[in-house]
Amino acid sequence: MEATLQENPGARRLVAGWLKFALGALALSTVFAMLVVGTRTPLLSGFAFAKEFFRSALVLHVSFALTVWFFVCAAAMWTLAAGGAGPARRAALALAYAGAAAMTVAPFVGTPLPVLSNYVPVLDSRIFLFGLVGFVAGVALCGAAATGDIVRRLKADPHDVWRFGVLLSIAAMAMALVSLAASMKTTGVPAEQSGFELLFWGPGHLLQFVHTLLMMTAWIVLGERVLGGAVASQRWLYGLLLLAALPILAAPIIHILYPVEGPEFRRAFTSIMTWGSWPAAVLLATRILLQMVRAGRAAWSKPEALPLGLSILLLFIGCIIGASIRGETTMVTAHYHGTVGAVTLAYMGLGYYLLPAFGFSTSGGRLARWQLSLYGTGLLLLAFSLAWLGSMGALRKTPHSELAAQSTMAFSAMQLGGLLSLVGDILLVVCIMRSTRQRGDSGAEKKQPQSRSRDVRLRALALTSSLVVMIGLTVMYLPTWLNASPEVKRSEDARVAHVQEKTDAEIRLRFEQGVAMLNAKEYEHALTAFHRVLQLSPSLPEAHVNTGFALIGLERYAIARDFFESAIELRKDQLNAYYGLAMALEGLKDIPGALGAMRTYVHLAPAEDAYRIRAEAAVWEWEAKLTEERDKTLAVKKAGTAVR
Amino acid sequence: MIWQWISKLASLKFTLVVLVLVGTGVIISYRSEGTTTWALALPLFLFSLNLFAAILTNPVFRRQMPLLMFHLALIAIVLLVAVGRLSYLKGRIELAEGEEFSARLAEVEKGPWHWGQLDQVSFSNEGFTIEYAPGVQRGKTVNSVRWRDEQGTEKRGVIGDMVALSVHGYNFYTSHNKGFAPIFTWHPDAGGPSVAGAVHLPAYPRHEYSQAQTWTPPGSKSNVWVMLQFDEVILDPEKASEFRVPTEHKLVVRAGEERRELGPGESIRLPDGVLEYNGLRSWMGYTIFYDFTLPWLLASGVLAVGCMAWYFWRKFSVRPWN
Structure with a gap:
């Protein structure tokens, strides 16, 4: 791996470009994480903008910590595996930079609505979406441009198993993009959260295979370094990597068999991730761990052992928590904090490992160990505390205040974990910066010390355009903020109205999401959405009714009945509440009660109501049933009298 | 072959020609009354080509990051000025209190590439206040407006001479022009719906003594002359005051030989309909x-200046000045 960098200055510069990008993404995600924390601090959270900015900052934090960081690390590995450089690869890097720049400025342009969709949270703004498309296009171009060279190098030297892992990850990425295009044929450019959820469901699951394959590749490289030889036989490793990539072949079949908006589609993709994403990684991890135990102290004392060991540990914990997921609780969040931490630590380890190949000093000694330990510990704490909260039924994507109410201790542990991982992120940037200042003895830079004659045009172009965009947007929007502030101070009503407007927007969004989930028979998801609607607007009868229908879907009739009754209490003419109440009572075998509710529905429903015929049929059926039961009872009574 | 052309484009002689063309364009723009956009846009475009070719061919730009960034920023400036001249719009409108903006401009001046979304702008004047210092010194204009933003959400806010309402990229500023607007409803004899509208009297206080306007009701053939009369001192030169609609006033309406003084709610018979006076409001330009x-x-x-400073800093900080 390091030989490729030393032999090829073009590739080295390009990989360095991607790695700097990755570091920048991590730094930005940290900045946005701090803003998330900032908007929750007592002093700042008093401002209306802080409440609004919380979700945008959260989207940006997740985007940069997951989408951008992972994709950029993937692109760096693809470029590294391909070796060489070319205009297409340089264009890919520039395109990705421009896309990420647009994503960064998006929250400051207007008031984009944050869409916390699974896998790829987005801001519903053109700038963000164009930026995201540009960024992904850049990464995809990088993968496409690298494929040919990787295949050629792999043919020349099949012992480079890591190149095979990288190649498979490109294939998984290609499949994810095809899945995205196929989903987009149905959803178009979504206008609401449920649309984004559908759009990213398939590709989001497939991306997990990209990350798993690259994490395994990083393990193979780090493992070789730690063990001083191959972690397993070449055939075994090829087999494991193929096993890890195999489930992605199911994606086209799922797209052919099921409609994107259907529940089967969601379940099928969930299944391939649930059953397909971890076995190969766990097998490889076990193999590496066993080898390390056999190798003894010599292996554990290597600097690469720490990130490798922590990465494996986090993967195991992530998998165990993943197996305990029941419903939409913070257990899901705990699971992905474990797995995301595992991939990130593998990349961090690989980054430290490659530093000397760029001509920089090695890892940075004690500080690097601190960095890895803090980050790993932070992620472990986060995963455990979120799992703890999840085991108590805390729903995901709920405000911190509600999580704190569940368990102060678990919540404190979660905050401490977040803080430690944040410090770990910052320390990584510090370590790398320190290393780049202290040039190493070995490496290619020594062979080519003349950096002054380097062509700076591409960098200058990227820097100029980024700075013009950043300053321009600041100039455009800063006066608006400055002008807006006296008005905000002058009019408390305006602030309240603004907050109310945004709350209404979220209620609408969650409600739509819930209805979409209800139609897709995804009752757990629907329940989560309506639960949030009820938190924001407890006296919205429609939310009570739909919660009731979601509970009927889950066959929890008694609670469903309560929701329908509360809806009727809130609004006597809430037609659907009577229908739902009748269904819930039927589920509870209370046929007389169900009949009464359904009669009220029939009485109130207009003639053209779509459900009226069904309701009348139910009334007829239940009346017949009751008559039959009454007759039976009379017959039994008569028979009893006759016997006496 | 192409490289030779690029080298020619990059030459300083060509720069000189371009600068002469820019100068000529500026003179033409000042002297002509018609649209002179191309006279400026074309030389600016050539200037950017010249700069770009210089960056491609001159080896110094490959090494000097600040110098290169300065020139790239310069290209951006030149191109933006050219595009700005091709796509700008300047206009003027007047809206009575409560009136909705209808995308019809009283005066307009725009570049040939202006394909904006003015017809999608929706805002209305909700009334304004202007404080005057003694000596009829105009103070700050505080104009309440209601508008729909790009997402279609209705919003309210306050704008002024220096604080713009920005919708779809258009900036609406209040101007010093404002005055009174009698509101009428026209009931045509020929049938059809009654039409309500405002007649904007000349700006106040600039035309304090000529508050009259001639107007033709929609679909009518009769010209109507209206004049606002009031005895109150609205803007007192001796003390601080505020622009407002007079509390008591009368509206003199003359149509043909007939002359009437109308109060709110009164009407006048015209040959082809009835003109009803509804009251007096203000209008804002x-x-x-x-x-x-x-x-x-x-x-x-800003970037160009910063890069230039960076370049010279690096240049002069290499060795001590003394």
């Missing part, structure tokens, strides 16, 4: 400005 390049121009300018 707005200037509209659209040039999406301005923030980017400022950004490019």
Whole structure:
């Protein structure tokens, strides 16, 4: 791996470009994480903008910590595996930079609505979406441009198993993009959260295979370094990597068999991730761990052992928590904090490992160990505390205040974990910066010390355009903020109205999401959405009714009945509440009660109501049933009298 | 072959020609009354080509990051100025209190590439206050407006001479022009719906003594002359005051030989309908400005200055000045 960098200055510069990008993404995600924390601090959270900015900052934090960081690390590995450089690869890097720049400025342009969709949270703004498309296009171009060279190098030297892992990850990425295009044929450019959820469901699951394959590749490289030889036989490793990539072949079949908006589609993709994403990684991890135990102290004392060991540990914990997921609780969040931490630590380890190949000093000694330990510990704490909260039924994507109410201790542990991982992120940037200042003895830079004659045009172009965009947007929007502030101070009503407007927007969004989930028979998801609607607007009868229908879907009739009754209490003419109440009572075998509710529905429903015929049929059926039961009872009574 | 052409484009002689063309364009723009956009846009475009070719061919730009960034910022400035001239819009409108903006401008001046969305702008004047210092010194204009933003959400806010309402890239500023607007409803004899509208009297206080206007009701053949009369001192030169509609006034209406003094709710019979006077409101004049390049121009300018400073700092900090 390091030989490729030393032999090829073009590739080295390009990989360095991607790695700097990755570091920048991590730094930005940290900045946005701090803003998330900032908007929750007592002093700042008093401002209306802080409440609004919380979700945008959260989207940006997740985007940069997951989408951008992972994709950029993937692109760096693809470029590294391909070796060489070319205009297409340089264009890919520039395109990705421009896309990420647009994503960064998006929250400051207007008031984009944050869409916390699974896998790829987005801001519903053109700038963000164009930026995201540009960024992904850049990464995809990088993968496409690298494929040919990787295949050629792999043919020349099949012992480079890591190149095979990288190649498979490109294939998984290609499949994810095809899945995205196929989903987009149905959803178009979504206008609401449920649309984004559908759009990213398939590709989001497939991306997990990209990350798993690259994490395994990083393990193979780090493992070789730690063990001083191959972690397993070449055939075994090829087999494991193929096993890890195999489930992605199911994606086209799922797209052919099921409609994107259907529940089967969601379940099928969930299944391939649930059953397909971890076995190969766990097998490889076990193999590496066993080898390390056999190798003894010599292996554990290597600097690469720490990130490798922590990465494996986090993967195991992530998998165990993943197996305990029941419903939409913070257990899901705990699971992905474990797995995301595992991939990130593998990349961090690989980054430290490659530093000397760029001509920089090695890892940075004690500080690097601190960095890895803090980050790993932070992620472990986060995963455990979120799992703890999840085991108590805390729903995901709920405000911190509600999580704190569940368990102060678990919540404190979660905050401490977040803080430690944040410090770990910052320390990584510090370590790398320190290393780049202290040039190493070995490496290619020594062979080519003349950096002054380097062509700076591409960098200058990227820097100029980024700075013009950043300053321009600041100039455009800063006066608006400055002008807006006296008005905000002058009019408390305006602030309240603004907050109310945004709350209404979220209620609408969650409600739509819930209805979409209800139609897709995804009752757990629907329940989560309506639960949030009820938190924001407890006296919205429609939310009570739909919660009731979601509970009927889950066959929890008694609670469903309560929701329908509360809806009727809130609004006597809430037609659907009577229908739902009748269904819930039927589920509870209370046929007389169900009949009464359904009669009220029939009485109130207009003639053209779509459900009226069904309701009348139910009334007829239940009346017949009751008559039959009454007759039976009379017959039994008569028979009893006759016997006496 | 292509490289030779690029080298020619990069030559300083060509720069000189371009600068002469820019100068000529500026003179033409000042002297002509018609649209002179191309006279400026074309030389600026050539200037950017010249700069770009210089960056491609001159080896110094491959090594000197600040110098290269300065020139790139310069290209951005030149191109933005050219695009700005092609796509700008300047206009003027007047809106009575409560009136909705209808995208019809009283005066307009725009570049040939202005394909904006003025017809999608929706805002209304909700009334304004202007404080005057003694000596009829105009103070700050505080104009309440209601508008729909790009997402269609209705919003309310306050704008002024220096604080714009920005919708779809158009900036609406209040102007010093404002005055009184009698509101009428026209009931035509020929049938059809009654039409309500406002007649904007000349600006107040600039035309304090000529508050009259001639107007033709919609679909009518009769010209109507209206004049506002009131005895109150609205803007007292001796003390601080505020622009407002007079509490007591009368409206003199003359149509043909007939002359009537109307109060709110009264009407006058015209040959082809009845004109009903509903009351007096104010109107505000707005200037509209659209040039999406301005923030980017400022950004490019700031960057160019910064890069130039960076370049010279590096140049002179290499060795001590003494």
